[in-house]
Structures are given as structure tokens and as C-alpha cells.
Amino acid sequence: MSETDYETAYLREKQLRKQAEQLLEDRSRELFLANEQLKEVNSNLQEQQQIVVQSEKMASLGVLAAGVAHEINNPLGYIYSNFSSLVEGLQDIQRLLNYMDGVIAKGETAESLRDGWRNALLQFDIAYLLSDYQSLALETIEGLERVKQIVADLKSFIRQEDGEKAPVDVNDCLRGALNILNNQTKYHAQVEVDYGELPVIQGYFGKLNQVFTNLIANANQAVPENGLIRISSRLVDGWIEVAVSDNGYGISEEHMRHLFTPFFTTKPVGEGTGLGLSISHGMVQEHGGEISVKSKPGEGATFTVRLPVKA
Ligand SMILES: Nc1ncnc2c1ncn2[C@@H]1O[C@H](COP(=O)(O)OP(=O)(O)OP(=O)(O)O)[C@@H](O)[C@H]1O
Ligand SMILES: [Mg+2]
Structure with missing residues (x-):
């Protein structure tokens, strides 16, 4: 090969190498850009996943809330009706007191007072009233305990815990x-x-x-x-x-x-x-x-x- 041949070959190779380098650089840039895009997509996906996880928690909370409302409604129902009975009972006790006031105002002898008192106890069925009161109160406390427990369970369920x-x-x-x-x-x-x-x-x-x-x-x-x-x-x-x-x-x-x-x-x-x-x-x-x-x-x-x- 002559010197010019060498030179042409050299130039051609240089040209080719330059093209190759350019190509490589273009590819790397493309790759870099694609990678950046992927990174962004990935981080978007991660954000979305977080949102979905959170909203799933909220959705299951919604279902739970419905259940909890139902659970609280039941004890609330009987606490309410117990208190209505208690109010009625208080009115009976008020009537008993009024009655005894009358007996005392009229009564002269110990005998007549004693009879009046015994009469009143029977008439207003005080023994029954008291035992009824006791069971209503116990049942009410039980209902309140139940509501308290439900609230405590719920609190621990939704407690944010990053600490x-x-x-x-x-x-x-x-x-x-x-x-x-x-x-x-x-x-x-x-x-x-x-x-x-x-x-x-x-x-x-x-x-x-x-x-x-x-x-x-x-x-x-x-x-x-x-x-x-x-x-x-x-x-x-x-x-x-x-x-x-x-x-x-x-x-x-x-x-x-x-x-x-x-x-x-x-x-x-x-x-x-x-x-x-x-x-x-x-x-x-x-x-x-x-x-x-x-x-x-x-x-x-x-x-x-x-x-x-x-x-
Ligand atoms: N005890 C089980 N018996 C039979 N299959 C189950 C049981 N537990 C889970 N699986 C199967 O695994 C799947 C995934 O359960 P996972 O709790 O992750 O989701 P899910 O119950 O379908 O929906 P989500 O819990 O979000 O309301 C269920 O769809 C079901 O096919
Ligand atoms: Mg499930």
C-alpha cells in the first residue's frame, strides 16, 4: 500500500470510529433519558401504591365503621331504654314520698305511721322496684363497658404508628x-x-x-x-x-x-x-x-x- 492508501484508510477508520462514538454517545444519551423516565415512572408508581394502600386501609375502615356503628347501636339501645325505666321508677319513688308525707301529716300514733309505711311499701312495690333498679344499672354498666371496649379497639386499630x-x-x-x-x-x-x-x-x-x-x-x-x-x-x-x-x-x-x-x-x-x-x-x-x-x-x-x- 502506498502512503496515500494508508492515509485514506486511516482517515476512513477515523471517520468510522467517530461515527461509532457519535452513535454510542447518542445511544447513551437515549439510555440515560429512558432511565430517567423509568425512574420517574417508578417513583410515580410507588407514590400511587402508597395512596392505594392508604385508601385500602380507609376502605376497610369504612366497612369496619359500619360494623362498629352496628355494635355500638345495640348496647346504646338498651342503655337508652334502661334509663327510660329508671326515670319512670324515680316517679314512683316521688309518689311514695308524697304518699308518706300525707300519712305523716295525718298520722298521730306510731301504729298508724307504721301501717302507713307498710302499706306504701306494698302499694308502690318498692322491693320489686329496687331489684329492678339494680339489674337495670348492672346491665347499663355492662353496655357502657362494651362501648368503651369497642372504642378502645378502634383506637388501637387506627393508631398511626411510625414511632x-x-x-x-x-x-x-x-x-x-x-x-x-x-x-x-x-x-x-x-x-x-x-x-x-x-x-x-x-x-x-x-x-x-x-x-x-x-x-x-x-x-x-x-x-x-x-x-x-x-x-x-x-x-x-x-x-x-x-x-x-x-x-x-x-x-x-x-x-x-x-x-x-x-x-x-x-x-x-x-x-x-x-x-x-x-x-x-x-x-x-x-x-x-x-x-x-x-x-x-x-x-x-x-x-x-x-x-x-x-x-
Ligand atoms: N383463609 C383463606 N382461605 C382461602 N383463600 C384465602 C384465604 N385467605 C386468603 N385467601 C386467598 O388469598 C387471596 C388474597 O387475600 P388478601 O387478603 O390479600 O386479599 P382479599 O381478601 O382478596 O382482599 P382484601 O383483603 O384486600 O379485602 C384471596 O382473594 C383468596 O383467594
Ligand atoms: Mg383479605
């Missing part, structure tokens, strides 16, 4: 979840509970409460009319194990893999969002714990939550 973990009694947490769901389960399933003796753990009461509420709600939705839901808690080798079992329709092998995936649901639109288990999974993980499932189609399901006593 420090605090001592939690897991059995209390289970009781709270059952109370909140009582309105849904009581006409549909039999609930058997078996609480073991548990140490207090460090955790978020509200979150664990929500986990158990989700699991029990799922069990209740899976069982047939008058189905069975079993809930137990145990301490096993430094772990608290809570099992929620049902004798419902069970889970197929194919569905098993997707259970904890956000938005996976087999329920009709409007009935399930498919977030219960994925949210629960996250919350259990926050406690250093795990959720496992055992199930066969047609043979019910058992969800077990394990929480380390020492996180």
Missing part, C-alpha cells in the same frame, strides 16, 4: 381483632379461641391488630354458613405462634404462589382488593417475623404468624 415499638400483649391484640370483626363473624361462623400464655413483645399493637383482622376476615370470607374458625396462640422456642385456621374452600396450588402479591384476589370486584395479605406480610416483617400458609383445596386453610420474642 417506637412498645410492649404488646399479642393475646390482647387478637381479642381486639375479634371484637372489631364480631359483627361480621357472629352470624356466619363459629369462632373457637385458645390463647396460650405469652410474654409481652416489643411491637406495634395497631399493625399486629390489623394483621390478625385481615387473617380472620379472610377466614370468615372463606368458610360456608356456620363454618369454623380456630384461633390459637402459643410460645414455641422463643417465638410466638398465632394460627388462624378455617374449614373453608381452601387454596389451590396455583393460587398459593400469588397469595402475598399485591392486588392478587379471587374475590369479586368490590369484595376484595387483594391487599390484605401483602400488607400483613410487610407488617409481620417489620416485627422480624414471618407468615406461612398450609392449605388444600376444599380442606380449609391455616395461616400461621410467627413473631420472635426478642426481635
Whole structure:
């Protein structure tokens, strides 16, 4: 090759390399831009997911609120009617006092006063009134306790918990979840509970409460009319194990893999969002714990939550 040949070849190669570099630079820029776009899409998605999770919580709160309103309405009904009876009874006592006033005004002898008093006791049936009063008062206190309990359960359910973990009694947490769901389960399933003796753990009461509420709600939705839901808690080798079992329709092998995936649901639109288990999974993980499932189609399901006593 002559010198010019070399030069042409060199120039051509240089040209080609420049083109290649330009191409590479264009591609990198495109890639960079695409990556930036992806980042933005991803962060939008994450924001949206947060919103959905929050609104799911609000939606399930809506359902709960309806149930809670119903639960409070019942004790409120009899507290109201008890107080109406108490007012009537007070009027009877007022009449008794007026009557005795009359007896005393007229009465001269101890004998006539004693007769007047005995007469009044019988006429106004004071013994019955008093025993009735007592049972009305006790029933009213019971109703108020019930309302107080519902409010306490609700408070712990919606408590914002981004702060420090605090001592939690897991059995209390289970009781709270059952109370909140009582309105849904009581006409549909039999609930058997078996609480073991548990140490207090460090955790978020509200979150664990929500986990158990989700699991029990799922069990209740899976069982047939008058189905069975079993809930137990145990301490096993430094772990608290809570099992929620049902004798419902069970889970197929194919569905098993997707259970904890956000938005996976087999329920009709409007009935399930498919977030219960994925949210629960996250919350259990926050406690250093795990959720496992055992199930066969047609043979019910058992969800077990394990929480380390020492996180
Ligand atoms: N106890 C159970 N028995 C049978 N299937 C269950 C049970 N628990 C969960 N599943 C299955 O897992 C799916 C996902 O449950 P998950 O709680 O995450 O969502 P969901 O109950 O469908 O809706 P959401 O909880 O948001 O109202 C359910 O749709 C159901 O198919
Ligand atoms: Mg659910």
C-alpha cells in the first residue's frame, strides 16, 4: 500500500470510529433519558401504591365503621331504654314520698305511721322496684363497658404508628381483632379461641391488630354458613405462634404462589382488593417475623404468624 492508501484508510477508520462514538454517545444519551423516565415512572408508581394502600386501609375502615356503628347501636339501645325505666321508677319513688308525707301529716300514733309505711311499701312495690333498679344499672354498666371496649379497639386499630415499638400483649391484640370483626363473624361462623400464655413483645399493637383482622376476615370470607374458625396462640422456642385456621374452600396450588402479591384476589370486584395479605406480610416483617400458609383445596386453610420474642 502506498502512503496515500494508508492515509485514506486511516482517515476512513477515523471517520468510522467517530461515527461509532457519535452513535454510542447518542445511544447513551437515549439510555440515560429512558432511565430517567423509568425512574420517574417508578417513583410515580410507588407514590400511587402508597395512596392505594392508604385508601385500602380507609376502605376497610369504612366497612369496619359500619360494623362498629352496628355494635355500638345495640348496647346504646338498651342503655337508652334502661334509663327510660329508671326515670319512670324515680316517679314512683316521688309518689311514695308524697304518699308518706300525707300519712305523716295525718298520722298521730306510731301504729298508724307504721301501717302507713307498710302499706306504701306494698302499694308502690318498692322491693320489686329496687331489684329492678339494680339489674337495670348492672346491665347499663355492662353496655357502657362494651362501648368503651369497642372504642378502645378502634383506637388501637387506627393508631398511626411510625414511632417506637412498645410492649404488646399479642393475646390482647387478637381479642381486639375479634371484637372489631364480631359483627361480621357472629352470624356466619363459629369462632373457637385458645390463647396460650405469652410474654409481652416489643411491637406495634395497631399493625399486629390489623394483621390478625385481615387473617380472620379472610377466614370468615372463606368458610360456608356456620363454618369454623380456630384461633390459637402459643410460645414455641422463643417465638410466638398465632394460627388462624378455617374449614373453608381452601387454596389451590396455583393460587398459593400469588397469595402475598399485591392486588392478587379471587374475590369479586368490590369484595376484595387483594391487599390484605401483602400488607400483613410487610407488617409481620417489620416485627422480624414471618407468615406461612398450609392449605388444600376444599380442606380449609391455616395461616400461621410467627413473631420472635426478642426481635
Ligand atoms: N383463609 C383463606 N382461605 C382461602 N383463600 C384465602 C384465604 N385467605 C386468603 N385467601 C386467598 O388469598 C387471596 C388474597 O387475600 P388478601 O387478603 O390479600 O386479599 P382479599 O381478601 O382478596 O382482599 P382484601 O383483603 O384486600 O379485602 C384471596 O382473594 C383468596 O383467594
Ligand atoms: Mg383479605
